[in-house]
Amino acid sequence: QEAVSAAMEVAELVLVSGGLGPTPDDLTKEAVSSLLGLELRLDKKVLRKLEELFKSRGYTGSPNNFSQAEVPEGATVLPNNRGTAPGLLLEEGSSLVVLLPGVPQELRGIFQEDLQLLLNQRFKGRAEPVHHRMIHTTGIPESRLSELVSQHLTGDMGPVTLAFLPDLRGVDLRLSARCTSAKEAKERLAKLEETLEPITAKWRFEASGGDIAEALNRTLFEGGYTVAVAESCTGGLVSQRITDHPGSSDVFLGGVIAYQDEVKFSQLGVSRLAVAKHGEVSEVVACQMAIGVADRLGASTGIAITGVAGPGGGTSEKPVGTVWVAVSIKETVEARLLRLVGDRHAIRERAAQYALALLYRRLIDVRSKA
Amino acid sequence: QEAVSAAMEVAELVLVSGGLGPTPDDLTKEAVSSLLGLELRLDKKVLRKLEELFKSRGYTGSPNNFSQAEVPEGATVLPNNRGTAPGLLLEEGSSLVVLLPGVPQELRGIFQEDLQLLLNQRFKGRAEPVHHRMIHTTGIPESRLSELVSQHLTGDMGPVTLAFLPDLRGVDLRLSARCTSAKEAKERLAKLEETLEPITAKWRFEASGGDIAEALNRTLFEGGYTVAVAESCTGGLVSQRITDHPGSSDVFLGGVIAYQDEVKFSQLGVSRLAVAKHGEVSEVVACQMAIGVADRLGASTGIAITGVAGPGGGTSEKPVGTVWVAVSIKETVEARLLRLVGDRHAIRERAAQYALALLYRRLIDVRSKA
Numbered sequence: 001q002e003a004v005s006a007a008m009e010v011a012e013l014v015l016v017s018g019g020l021g022p023t024p025d026d027l028t029k030e031a032v033s034s035l036l037g038l039e040l041r042l043d044k045k046v047l048r049k050l051e052e053l054f055k056s057r058g059y060t061g062s063p064n065n066f067s068q069a070e071v072p073e074g075a076t077v078l079p080n081n082r083g084t085a086p087g088l089l090l091e092e093g094s095s096l097v098v099l100l101p102g103v104p105q106e107l108r109g110i111f112q113e114d115l116q117l118l119l120n121q122r123f124k125g126r127a128e129p130v131h132h133r134m135i136h137t138t139g140i141p142e143s144r145l146s147e148l149v150s151q152h153l154t155g156d157m158g159p160v161t162l163a164f165l166p167d168l169r170g171v172d173l174r175l176s177a178r179c180t181s182a183k184e185a186k187e188r189l190a191k192l193e194e195t196l197e198p199i200t201a202k203w204r205f206e207a208s209g210g211d212i213a214e215a216l217n218r219t220l221f222e223g224g225y226t227v228a229v230a231e232s233c234t235g236g237l238v239s240q241r242i243t244d245h246p247g248s249s250d251v252f253l254g255g256v257i258a259y260q261d262e263v264k265f266s267q268l269g270v271s272r273l274a275v276a277k278h279g280e281v282s283e284v285v286a287c288q289m290a291i292g293v294a295d296r297l298g299a300s301t302g303i304a305i306t307g308v309a310g311p312g313g314g315t316s317e318k319p320v321g322t323v324w325v326a327v328s329i330k331e332t333v334e335a336r337l338l339r340l341v342g343d344r345h346a347i348r349e350r351a352a353q354y355a356l357a358l359l360y361r362r363l364i365d366v367r368s369k370a
Numbered sequence: 371q372e373a374v375s376a377a378m379e380v381a382e383l384v385l386v387s388g389g390l391g392p393t394p395d396d397l398t399k400e401a402v403s404s405l406l407g408l409e410l411r412l413d414k415k416v417l418r419k420l421e422e423l424f425k426s427r428g429y430t431g432s433p434n435n436f437s438q439a440e441v442p443e444g445a446t447v448l449p450n451n452r453g454t455a456p457g458l459l460l461e462e463g464s465s466l467v468v469l470l471p472g473v474p475q476e477l478r479g480i481f482q483e484d485l486q487l488l489l490n491q492r493f494k495g496r497a498e499p500v501h502h503r504m505i506h507t508t509g510i511p512e513s514r515l516s517e518l519v520s521q522h523l524t525g526d527m528g529p530v531t532l533a534f535l536p537d538l539r540g541v542d543l544r545l546s547a548r549c550t551s552a553k554e555a556k557e558r559l560a561k562l563e564e565t566l567e568p569i570t571a572k573w574r575f576e577a578s579g580g581d582i583a584e585a586l587n588r589t590l591f592e593g594g595y596t597v598a599v600a601e602s603c604t605g606g607l608v609s610q611r612i613t614d615h616p617g618s619s620d621v622f623l624g625g626v627i628a629y630q631d632e633v634k635f636s637q638l639g640v641s642r643l644a645v646a647k648h649g650e651v652s653e654v655v656a657c658q659m660a661i662g663v664a665d666r667l668g669a670s671t672g673i674a675i676t677g678v679a680g681p682g683g684g685t686s687e688k689p690v691g692t693v694w695v696a697v698s699i700k701e702t703v704e705a706r707l708l709r710l711v712g713d714r715h716a717i718r719e720r721a722a723q724y725a726l727a728l729l730y731r732r733l734i735d736v737r738s739k740a
Contacts, residue, residue: 021512021534021536022512022513022516023512023513023516023534024516024520025531025532025533025534053711056709056711057709057711061513062513062514062517063517064513064516064517065513082712082713082716103537105713105715105716142391142392142393143392143393143431143432143434143435144432146392146393146394146434147432147433147434150394161395162395163395164391164393164395166391167473229627231606233613234610234613235606235609235610235612235613235614235618235622236601236605236606236607236608236609236610236613236625236627237606237610238606239605239606239627240604240605240606240607240610242605243603243604243605243606243627243629244605244714244715246680246681246682246714247682248605248629249629249630249683252605252629252630253629253630253632253633254626254627254628254629254630254633254637255606255626255627255629256624256625256626256627256637257599257606257609257613257624257625257626257627258624259613259618259619259622259623259624259625260619260622260623260624262623262667262668263623263624263667266666266667267624267626267637267666267667296636296637297632297633297636297637298632310616311616312616312617313619339426339427341423341426341427342452343452343475344614344616345475345614346452346475
């Protein structure tokens with residue numbers, strides 16, 4: 001209550017997230033209503049939606065649940081299509097107070113579906129909107145990318161700024177322009193993107209959600225390819241990334257997770273001799289896995305990963321982080337040795353990302369040569 | 371600068387996260403140093419560590435990188451074992467200012483490895499520490515669990531509080547006690563846990579990181595079992611969850627991701643007749659997948675999932691969210707029909723969670739009957 005009333009004194013818009021759940025420790029609605037002197041009333045529309053939701057899940061709600069249909073008088077209800085707690089918008093004096101659920105995907109959904117539009121209308125022309133353009137890259141470290149960019153960009157950038165957003169999978173370059181005119185912003189962003197093109201081309205990919213797997217799926221589909229995946233240390237992560245995206249069934253046939261050597265022999269046709277001679281983490285085994293899985297599942301491309309994700313299992317010759325990645329396109333296969341740093345999670349993420357990016361780039365190469 | 375100096379006026383401890391990266395938009399260190407009137411100096415120990423890190427990755431750092439070895443004079447360096455930017459601790463008057471990298475796992479690492487201890491020493495005896503105990507549950511909705519708990523708990527709980535922390539995988543019950551004496555806190559938490567035991571027993575599991583896959587791996591290992599996984603709509607998620615945990619190679623043999631029907635036939639021995647008669651999302655196909663994968667990979671238990679994750683592919687009879695899960699233990703197999711709500715991501719997460727929990731509970735049942 002103290003925080004909300006302090007915020008209302010200085011701000012025209014107060015956003016509160018979390019505490020709208022069905023349990024007694026969820027108190028946001030009650031606290032804000034009592035602060036603003038508003039009664040809670042049962043909203044029949046919200047109640048009906050809750051009842052339908054519970055019915056579809058096959059259980060009847062409890063009294064706790066139906067407390068979520070109570071709404072402060074005068075509030076505008078922002079429907080939640082991903083959960084049970086709707087967003088609530090309250091006007092009080094010159095302040096707008098918005099209560100949103102804390103679950104990130106529910107909050108994002110309400111913002112994108114309703115709130116964004118309402119706020120745009122209300123604060124129209126008063127804020128200088130920031131326009132963005134994202135350039136997704138993978139395979140180049142943040143520091144190296146930044147060095148290349150700063151060598152290339154000279155002089156005053158005006159209202160345009162650049163941010164480097166790194167994670168385990170790559171670096172996103174966020175271009176921002178703060179202009180009142182959307183047209184001017186778009187032009188400036190397009191110009192900067194063009195200037196950056198020669199530097200970023202080698203590492204860049206296009207994907208609305210920023211996932212290279214999305215770009216790979218699209219490229220496979222456009223080329224009429226299918227893909228099968230053989231994984232050892234990544235344990236299903238590559239397949240999971242590919243199938244995260246709707247429509248992956250157009251290109252993804254399936255995969256084999258060959259965690260133990262016996263599974264590599266029986267399900268992928270890896271040769272016992274190769275493992276005995278070179279070890280399971282080796283170029284020849286990675287290549288046999290990629291070819292084996294594509295062959296057995298009938299796919300035109302294959303991805304394989306075998307490595308040491310740690311924390312145990314490393315040797316002086318093949319320490320934790322040693323990973324072989326192979327990709328096959330029809331009869332050709334190539335492998336790469338990676339020496340990755342980080343904990344088990346980071347090594348698995350980086351290996352999966354590398355493998356997805358390698359097949360993506362090879363397909364782009366094939367296409368540009370055709 | 372404004373935010374940090376405002377915070378220093380009212381607080382003895384100011385934590386700043388993010389902006390310590392190698393690119394020009396990372397300005398936290400420069401801004402705070404200039405606020406406090408401190409020069410940046412090259413720290414040889416940090417520099418050496420950076421150089422070693424780059425060497426192990428096989429590239430030489432750029433000048434941008436080595437700016438990360440610059441440290442405000444008088445600062446205590448908190449080593450970062452997961453990335454390049456160390457944490458920095460600065461004393462200024464009665465305030466302690468701590469700069470930490472923004473990458474969550476790096477921040478957490480520095481806190482757990484060094485900062486926690488330093489802060490405990492500094493603020494010793496002055497703060498009433500909060501002691502926690504987590505009870506992990508899965509399979510019961512937050513509202514229902516809360517109802518059961520509130521029916522069971524009566525009277526004043528003293529310095530102990532309860533929070534319900536739900537996500538797609540389940541609900542964690544966090545028990546907190548605010549007592550100066552650690553012994554008293556522990557006793558109170560143990561007593562509350564005991565009181566809650568009869569309500570939570572059916573849904574509860576023990577896992578240090580809160581993941582049912584960790585509990586499953588341990589239970590498989592203790593019983594001398596191995597496991598193989600056959601997945602359709604979850605596309606590798608179950609296998610990935612199992613192999614997230616070090617030591618999973620003791621129990622996990624491998625898996626088959628049978629996204630297309632042909633892969634179900636050729637790699638898992640699912641019968642064409644069963645698919646033609648009942649559809650690929652059916653009890654009989656789920657059971658054939660679980661038995662088939664365990665049999666072919668030589669495992670004593672099997673997990674299978676086949677369903678409609680959406681957004682496309684639903685029918686009136688089998689709408690999006692219809693999922694069959696099967697688990698086998700030696701010669702027995704059982705399947706469950708789920709009707710899940712949410713988007714593709716939520717349906718996949720919920721299905722994987724359900725499957726992992728089902729095998730876990732069956733193994734506990736077998737053990738308690740033995």
